[in-house]
Amino acid sequence: MTPPAAVDRTGQMRELFPHLDQRIYLDTAAAGLCWKGHGAAVAHFFDDVKSRGYDARPEWWAMISKVRGRLAQWLGVAPQDITFVSNTTEGLNLAAQSLEFNRGDRVVCAQDEFPSVIRIWKAAERQGAELVRVPIAREQERQARLMEAATAGARVLVVSQTHSGTGTTLDLAALGQHCRAHGTLLMVDGIQALGAVPTDLAGVDIYASSFFKWMLSGFGFGILVTSARAREAMAPAWQGYANMDDARQLQYAHVNTPALYGLDATLDLLEGIGWDTIFARVRALGDQLIAESNRLGLDLITPHDQRAGIFVFRAPNGEATRLRLAERNISVSARGEGVRVSPHFYNSTQDVQQCAAALAEVLATS
Numbered sequence: 001m002t003p004p005a006a007v008d009r010t011g012q013m014r015e016l017f018p019h020l021d022q023r024i025y026l027d028t029a030a031a032g033l034c035w036k037g038h039g040a041a042v043a044h045f046f047d048d049v050k051s052r053g054y055d056a057r058p059e060w061w062a063m064i065s066k067v068r069g070r071l072a073q074w075l076g077v078a079p080q081d082i083t084f085v086s087n088t089t090e091g092l093n094l095a096a097q098s099l100e101f102n103r104g105d106r107v108v109c110a111q112d113e114f115p116s117v118i119r120i121w122k123a124a125e126r127q128g129a130e131l132v133r134v135p136i137a138r139e140q141e142r143q144a145r146l147m148e149a150a151t152a153g154a155r156v157l158v159v160s161q162t163h164s165g166t167g168t169t170l171d172l173a174a175l176g177q178h179c180r181a182h183g184t185l186l187m188v189d190g191i192q193a194l195g196a197v198p199t200d201l202a203g204v205d206i207y208a209s210s211f212f213k214w215m216l217s218g219f220g221f222g223i224l225v226t227s228a229r230a231r232e233a234m235a236p237a238w239q240g241y242a243n244m245d246d247a248r249q250l251q252y253a254h255v256n257t258p259a260l261y262g263l264d265a266t267l268d269l270l271e272g273i274g275w276d277t278i279f280a281r282v283r284a285l286g287d288q289l290i291a292e293s294n295r296l297g298l299d300l301i302t303p304h305d306q307r308a309g310i311f312v313f314r315a316p317n318g319e320a321t322r323l324r325l326a327e328r329n330i331s332v333s334a335r336g337e338g339v340r341v342s343p344h345f346y347n348s349t350q351d352v353q354q355c356a357a358a359l360a361e362v363l364a365t366s
């Protein structure tokens with residue numbers, strides 16, 4: 001199915017996401033909805049391209065290079081900065097294990113980071129590096145605490161652009177400037193921001209994301225973006241036929257080509273809607289959620305002015321609250337100290353209003 005060239009009316013757009021007729025789905029931070037047509041784009045690779053075996057290789061090579069170019073242009077990086085990987089976690093591991101460390105090097109991250117950000121430094125520790133986990137007492141101070149810890153001697157500052165458990169969204173430009181001034185590499189897990197807010201990689205050395213959340217795609221496909229400065233500091237940890245002729249090449253083998261066909265069609269859809277429209281809508285639904293939560297007296301952990309599409313509300317028992325919302329046909333996640341509500345552009349203002357009202361009722365009776 002070819003996506004409409006410009007889908008700018010909410011009702012028309014929602015036809016592409018039939019699940020929204022059944023359910024108040026506010027859980028894109030767990031997994032985004034695939035649009036009607038994504039499957040056909042992936043099937044096209046199997047049925048019309050790979051059905052001709054290696055004879056069709058020029059076609060899938062052209063698709064790989066097309067999608068690489070599209071992503072590079074969108075993210076403001078060079079095509080050769082992009083390595084296709086299986087997921088965010090693979091990208092972060094590949095980068096962390098390819099960096100070379102000296103005894104005493106520090107790697108700085110927040111104490112409460114996502115496991116894939118924290119658990120990838122075993123090889124660095126074996127080389128004598130130290131992982132410094134910074135406690136974050138208040139969400140409003142997350143960025144400042146990380147910057148304080150990433151001063152002289154810090155080799156890498158590694159962050160989630162948008163924190164999966166609190167929604168706090170960091171200013172990558174400010175972090176990048178700080179890291180450059182201190183000779184520190186900035187490494188970013190971008191999955192909870194990509195497709196929800198603009199992504200500026202100008203000051204970022206290492207970036208990884210997959211596409212199954214805010215980019216509406218499937219599992220098992222992502223990107224690792226490395227700056228030339230970062231690649232200078234790396235010796236690719238994983239070796240194969242695809243990087244045997246280039247000592248700095250991270251791409252070591254075949255990539256998930258069917259997923260590339262799906263992503264190409266999804267980029268057509270999202271660009272047809274318009275990134276400005278998508279980002280503005282995520283912002284507006286967030287504004288509405290903040291206003292509703294103020295009116296209803298909900299305790300929002302996410303800072304109003306440092307956010308993307310994730311909103312975490314304090315609840316005494318997150319999982320029990322999630323289940324009670326699920327009984328009311330509302331999908332959210334239990335996270336951290338409460339429940340995580342994550343509206344995307346395909347949600348309506350009614351979805352947001354009904355979720356906030358239901359949450360207030362559930363919390364009042366728990």
Ligand SMILES: Cc1ncc(COP(=O)(O)O)c(C=O)c1O
Nearest residue numbers: 087088089114160164189191210
């Ligand atoms: C911050 C963060 N990083 C990584 C992941 C996992 O992504 P992947 O399966 O692409 O490694 C998630 C959620 O699933 C996440 O919230």
